[in-house]
Amino acid sequence: MSQVRKDILNGWKEIGGYVCRDIRTVERWEKQRGLPVRRVPGAGRATVYALISELDEWLANSKPEGKELAADGLDGEISSEPVSRFSSSPQPQWAEGKTVSSPVPEQFPARSATEGKPTLEESGPVPIERRRKPVAAGLPYPAARRRTLIAGVTMAVAASLVCVLAWPLVRSHAKPAVERGPYGLEPGGKSSGAPPYRSQIAGVDDLYLRGMYFYEQRTPDSLTHSLDNFSEAIGKDPNYAPAYVGLANTYNLLREYSVMPDAEAYPKARAAAERAVALDPKLPQAHASLGFIDFFWSWDTVGAEREFRTALALDPSSVLAHHWYGSMLTHEGRYREAIEQLDLAQRLQPTSVAILSTRALALGLSGHRGEAVDMLQDVASGTPAAASPHNVLAILSRVQPRDPARFLEETRRVAELRHRDEMLQVASAAEPAYRSGGENAMWAAILATEERVHPGAGNRTMLMVDAETALGRNDAAFADLAQIAQRREPELIGVVLDPTLLPLHRDPRFGKLIAAMGLPPLRQ
Secondary structure (H helix, E strand, O other), rough: OOOOOOOEHHHHHHHHHHHHHHHHHHHHHHHHOOOOOEOOOOOOOOEEEEHHHHHHHHHHHHHOOOHHHHOOOOOOEEEOOOOOOOOOOEEEEEOOOOOOOOOOOOOOOOOOOOOOOOOOOOOOOOOOOOOOOOOOHHHHHHHHHHHHHHHHHHHHHHHHHHHHHHHHHHHHHHHHOOOOOOHHEOOOOOOOOOOOOOOOOOOOHHHHHHHHHHHHHOHHHHHHHHHHHHHHHHHOOOHHHHHHHHHHHHHHHHHOOOOOOHHHHHHHHHHHHHHHHOOOOOHHHHHHHHHHHHHHHHHHHHHHHHHHHHHHHOOOOHHHHHHHHHHHHHHOOHHHHHHHHHHHHHHHOEEEEEEEHHHHHHHOOOHHHHHHHHHHHHHHHHOOOOOOHHHHHHHHHOOOOOOOHHHHHHHHHHHHHOOOOOHHHHHHHHHHHHHHHHHHHHHHHHHHHHHHHHHOOOOOOOHHHHHHHHOOOOHHHHHHHHHHHHHHOHHHOOOOOOOOHHHHOOOHHHHHHHHHHOOOOOOO
């Protein structure tokens, strides 16, 4: 078993998995032995979390007593939780970065990396659970009892050996004798890869952690809370680099999960990420954030690749870097490489809805739609407030064989969860049109609604391009794509993976457009 390091362990299950004990044991350890467990202020008992840095130090100085090992394993057969059907797949939230489609002309204005920049003053193993096994049928009681006891002892010893073997990893992470500087740096400037929880100003660490808690929920309301927490942490400690990373990443997501315009969110995200790098050049999450902005906002594929590789060189276990690098590769149509990165991200953080959604997108677009849809449906049913699975399902419903009814259903769900009024208007117009006239009528209604919401020849949208392509109006679609590219609309970065635009791929104009954007040639 390999111990997986994350910044924060959320809930008793992850905490128990990290220290190789079941939930009841870690709850008891908190009460009786001072296991360092925290709670989100104002939340209920279920919202517990722990800092890996604190657990490591506690583990290094507080080995369990032998009697506790016995109490935790020998009173019955020990069995692990059933393995998830997503054993190598994370749990989702869609490809963080807008995904639509459209080509670009050979010449279009470059967007400066600092355009609109304001000034500024990112599971443990499944825990072991115990259950008594009934006496085996047909055996005399003593024999059955012995067999059950032997099985229980054997499994308990195996579980203990796993923890013994893993103990050096825990000890190596703890390093209690090494005094770290601010932001997780050891003497000599080497980054520990762990986030800094050591601001010298009271309350800053807690604000940062609360911000991360809300950030991971990825809803419009939670991201607003996250923004407030990171901003308040910066207000208390203007030199606290991780809070700037949190701020940058929150802005990166606000434009996708809420109604914040791209032109506002991305420049603010860049300013915060660059400030984080200035404070701590070895902070991997800051480079991952810059890679996201370089790709999805500036269309700088070379710069984005460099930033992601820098982040992974600093911390090969950076979940954020693997995830967002995998999203970039998906948008470039490099699905095999994308899935490799997203597999790593999922193994590091198997409970992430966002990562699973991104991975499902790459999987579905690479020819495995059925498997991807099954994964997404299970996740959506288990996390009804998450929009990402529905967003990816809406995209995959346009892969052949198309499912227009599913497309409309998922589009409406995304609009409701992300508070998108325009998307609701589109769904409301398209649903009756589809019921009465079929798929062509649906796209005609979508086109008419978009043209009403965005009047004028200079306001063409990617959804208009989708509708025109679906209706066979390819020349009109290319004309609109050229205009969208001239305006450098960020949604254009998803042009390669939009299934509705597949009929355009065979046209030489499409290859010229993606080359002008800096995207790699299509792989046939």
